[in-house]
Amino acid sequence: MIERRIASIDLPSRPAGLYEPVRYALEGGGKRLRPLLAVQACLACGGTADEAMPAALALEMFHNFTLVHDDIMDRSDVRRGRPSAAARFGSNQAILSGDAMLTFASCLVSQVPARAVAEVTAVFNDMALRVYEGQQLDTEFETRKNVTIDEYFEMIGLKTGALLSAACRIGAIIGDADPATADALAEYGMELGLAFQLRDDWLDTFGDHATFGKPIGGDIVNEKETWMLITARRESHGELDSILAEDLEPQEKIRQVTRLYERLRVGERCDAAAAEHHALAIAALDHAKFSDESLKQFFVDVVDRMASRNI
Amino acid sequence: MIERRIASIDLPSRPAGLYEPVRYALEGGGKRLRPLLAVQACLACGGTADEAMPAALALEMFHNFTLVHDDIMDRSDVRRGRPSAAARFGSNQAILSGDAMLTFASCLVSQVPARAVAEVTAVFNDMALRVYEGQQLDTEFETRKNVTIDEYFEMIGLKTGALLSAACRIGAIIGDADPATADALAEYGMELGLAFQLRDDWLDTFGDHATFGKPIGGDIVNEKETWMLITARRESHGELDSILAEDLEPQEKIRQVTRLYERLRVGERCDAAAAEHHALAIAALDHAKFSDESLKQFFVDVVDRMASRNI
Numbered sequence: 001m002i003e004r005r006i007a008s009i010d011l012p013s014r015p016a017g018l019y020e021p022v023r024y025a026l027e028g029g030g031k032r033l034r035p036l037l038a039v040q041a042c043l044a045c046g047g048t049a050d051e052a053m054p055a056a057l058a059l060e061m062f063h064n065f066t067l068v069h070d071d072i073m074d075r076s077d078v079r080r081g082r083p084s085a086a087a088r089f090g091s092n093q094a095i096l097s098g099d100a101m102l103t104f105a106s107c108l109v110s111q112v113p114a115r116a117v118a119e120v121t122a123v124f125n126d127m128a129l130r131v132y133e134g135q136q137l138d139t140e141f142e143t144r145k146n147v148t149i150d151e152y153f154e155m156i157g158l159k160t161g162a163l164l165s166a167a168c169r170i171g172a173i174i175g176d177a178d179p180a181t182a183d184a185l186a187e188y189g190m191e192l193g194l195a196f197q198l199r200d201d202w203l204d205t206f207g208d209h210a211t212f213g214k215p216i217g218g219d220i221v222n223e224k225e226t227w228m229l230i231t232a233r234r235e236s237h238g239e240l241d242s243i244l245a246e247d248l249e250p251q252e253k254i255r256q257v258t259r260l261y262e263r264l265r266v267g268e269r270c271d272a273a274a275a276e277h278h279a280l281a282i283a284a285l286d287h288a289k290f291s292d293e294s295l296k297q298f299f300v301d302v303v304d305r306m307a308s309r310n311i
Numbered sequence: 312m313i314e315r316r317i318a319s320i321d322l323p324s325r326p327a328g329l330y331e332p333v334r335y336a337l338e339g340g341g342k343r344l345r346p347l348l349a350v351q352a353c354l355a356c357g358g359t360a361d362e363a364m365p366a367a368l369a370l371e372m373f374h375n376f377t378l379v380h381d382d383i384m385d386r387s388d389v390r391r392g393r394p395s396a397a398a399r400f401g402s403n404q405a406i407l408s409g410d411a412m413l414t415f416a417s418c419l420v421s422q423v424p425a426r427a428v429a430e431v432t433a434v435f436n437d438m439a440l441r442v443y444e445g446q447q448l449d450t451e452f453e454t455r456k457n458v459t460i461d462e463y464f465e466m467i468g469l470k471t472g473a474l475l476s477a478a479c480r481i482g483a484i485i486g487d488a489d490p491a492t493a494d495a496l497a498e499y500g501m502e503l504g505l506a507f508q509l510r511d512d513w514l515d516t517f518g519d520h521a522t523f524g525k526p527i528g529g530d531i532v533n534e535k536e537t538w539m540l541i542t543a544r545r546e547s548h549g550e551l552d553s554i555l556a557e558d559l560e561p562q563e564k565i566r567q568v569t570r571l572y573e574r575l576r577v578g579e580r581c582d583a584a585a586a587e588h589h590a591l592a593i594a595a596l597d598h599a600k601f602s603d604e605s606l607k608q609f610f611v612d613v614v615d616r617m618a619s620r621n622i
Contacts, residue, residue, distance in 0.1 A: 012440070018447040069410060073403040092384040092450070095406060096443055099380060099413065103439040106417050110432045117429070121421045128414040129323070132407055136329040139403070 002035045005053055006060060011104070021089045021097035022104070025064045028080045033302070034059040034167040040298045041171025041185050046291035051113050055120055055170045058108035062124075063163060065101035066131055068094050073139070078214075102128075116174045123173065127166035134159025145233075145241075147225040153194065161193030177289075184287035188299060191281035196306055198274035201226040203310065205258060206267050211310045217254035227273060228266045232257070235264055278303045313346045316364055317371060322415075332400045332408035333415070336375045339391045344613070345370040345478040351609045352482025352496050357602035362424050366431055366481045369419035373435075374474060376412035377442055379405050384450070389525075413439075427485050434484065438477035445470025456544075456552075458536040464505065472504030488600075495598035499610060502592035507617055509585035512537040514621065516569060517578050522621045528565035538584060539577045543568070546575055589614045 006026055011019045035056030042052035070076070071084035072091045078084060086094040105124075112120045137155040141147050168189035172182040204219040205228065219226055223244055233240045243256045261267050281303050290296050317337055322330050346367030353363035381387070382395035383402045389395060397405040416435075423431045448466040452458050479500035483493040515530040516539065530537055534555055544551045554567045572578050592614050601607050 012444075015444055015447045015451065017451055018443055069406055073406060095380055095384060096446055096450075099410075100440060100443045102410065102413055103436055103443070106432075107436045110429070110436065114429075118421070118425075121417075125414055125418045125421065129411060132329055132411045132414070133323075133326055135407055136326045139407075140326065140328060 001049065002032050002039065002056060002060075005057060006032070006035075009057060009061075009104075017093065018097055018100060021068070021085050021093055022101055024088065025068050025085050025097070025101065026061070028064070028082060030064075030080060032060060034063050034163060037164060037167040037189060037302070038171035038174075040295070041168045041177075042175035043171075044185070044288070044290050044292075044295040044299075045172050045175025045177035045181060047171075047175030052171050052174050054108045054111035055124075055174055056167075058105045058124065059163070059167050059170070061101055061105040061108060062128065062131075065098050065105060066135070066163075068098040068101065070135065072098075073135075112170075112174055116176075119173050120170050123166055123169055127162050130158045130162035134162065141225040142222075144225070147230055149227065149230055152225060152227060152230055156194055156197040157190065160197040161190040164193040164196070165189035175291075181288045184284050185299075187284040188281045188288070191277045191284060192303065192306065195274045195277035195281065195303075198227055198270055198277065199306065199309065201228060202267060202270045202274065205254075205261065208310055217250070217258070220254045220257045221250045226270075228261055228270050229257075231266045231269065232260055232264055235266075236260060275307065278307050312360065313343050313350065313367060313371075316368060317343070317346075320368060320372075320415075328404065329408055329411060332379070332396050332404055333412055335399065336379050336396050336408070336412065337372070339375070339393060341375075341391060343371060345374050345474060348475060348478040348500060348613070349482035349485075351606070352479045352488075353486035354482075355496070355599070355601050355603075355606040355610075356483050356486025356488035356492060358482075358486030363482050363485050365419045365422035366435075366485060367478075369416045369435065370474070370478050370481070372412055372416040372419060373439065373442075376409050376416060377446070379409040379412065381446065383409075384446075423481075423485055427487075430484050431481050434477055434480055438473050441469045441473035445473065452536040453533075455536070458541055460538065460541055463536060463538060463541055467505055467508040468501065471508040472501040475504040475507070476500035486602075492599045495595050496610075498595040499592045499599070502588045502595060503614065503617065506585045506588035506592065506614075509538055509581055509588065510617065510620065512539060513578060513581045513585065516565075516572065519621055528561070528569070531565045531568045532561045537581075539572055539581050540568075542577045542580065543571055543575055546577075547571060586618065589618050 009026070011022060013019065038056040038059055039049050039052045043049060067079060068085045071079055072086045072094050076084050077087040084094075085097065089097070109121055109124050110117060134155055134157070137151070138159055141151075141155065165186045166189070169182050169186035172185045177185070201219060204214070204226075205217060207216060209216045219229070223229065229240070240257070240260060243253070243260065248256065282300060285296055285299055288296075320337070322333060324330065349367040349370055350360050350363045354360060378390060379396045382390055383397045383405050387395050388398040395405075396408065400408070420432055420435050421428060445466055445468070448462070449470055452462075452466065476497045477500070480493050480497035483496045488496070512530060515525070515537075516528060518527060520527050530540070534540065540551070551568070551571060554564070554571065559567065593611060596607055596610055599607075
């Protein structure tokens, strides 16, 4: 249903140069996790899917907007197995069409049920700023070698957690949830986001190339400050820094760092950290009041699917 | 008062890398015409300056956001006599901080008086899309040699007129104007915008270097599709195209095209076209009902100042 509603979002047709990239970015697929969480959170609190739909689409529009702009900043040519919008249409076009997506997201937010519009708008805009802050910290980490685990969690909480958390909270608000339930679902979304990012980082090194869709080891080549890199740096008595200081070929660099990760068991421990946040997500659900207890199962299933995902 | 309120917009301080460029862009000065129009339109309809202020600041925030992103796309290093945000902080930072400005604009829009928030939000988001559409057309014109005068007016109506028009309409809505007055003030803003852009294009060729703040003749060097260039192409029986086809030094190109403009009197006629739209702006005021007739004078004065401006 969400896929169909995304396809039927009413975009102007002209000028085509502005709106074609918007359509392209939205049609790229993806898990549609954010709109799904919003709709299910609304249902869980007694609302309807139709009531949640404008907000659900706003969240998906916003998410894709961030991907369009991130791919310019990161010079990423590939997104979901296709050329990124920046690669396909040029970075100037991706800037402008991305701006239009952010404005469309605001338009969609303004279409939520009138009784909820003020609160949803506030949560949405606050979330957007957090996502930018997370992206900013992520960028700043690129030129630092002393990022702490706390800073890493702050960054992924902003960059990844805030949007999943807001999706749950917004759905709950539209479903007219009591504040404790809205908080509980928001906490669920945050923990899910933290676990999601830990799993993502783990897959980047230990995933299966055939299913992951990106080359394995990109984070190591780029020396990205992940849970595993930060932990390995702290525990390897300078060995990680020695490897990174060498002028190694990418494949050799990946091989040596992966071997170090294996020796220090940081892969398993990263996976365990993800599992811990998955458990916290499940635990948060205990504080939510579901209009029908069977609606809780969706949120449990999402965690199970995320925990075992290979893509 | 507007300047003071802009300076006191409550921006987060951290991460500084994200918010410092926002502050920088806002502090660059400028005429503050858009917030002024919104406040005065609100006063003209019987509202207060305080009621109009969040929307006024949203409009100024939005305007500066478009400049930040435009300067990336146009690779403009200078804005208002200082380095552009893109030049000062890099284009990646300018993308992200610009995004934050657009979200801040939405935050400010949500703070208008509750009775007006739905209508103001709709006008604001609709305006934003028009501005992007205008920017898109402007970009597309760069690779075309057959732009018509009608297309030119469509483009400047979107890129420049829509924002001034929305500033007036939003002020009127907040001042609780009757629909005819809101329409009249919106029309005033649109005509003011068209005249503003015509004057801007004229100044680019015939302005005084000492006061204009940009090098004279930039539009000619870039073969920008302005009212003057389009008119000269249409009336010069191929002479304009011949000049542009030559591989001339910039100063020589400016000299030859300016001489052609003088021969065809397109400079005076562009100025006359601006005057015509100034007159239409004044005429539109006749259809507005002012809460106090003396408040009309501000709008007349703006036109007079714009008509004679050299910067």
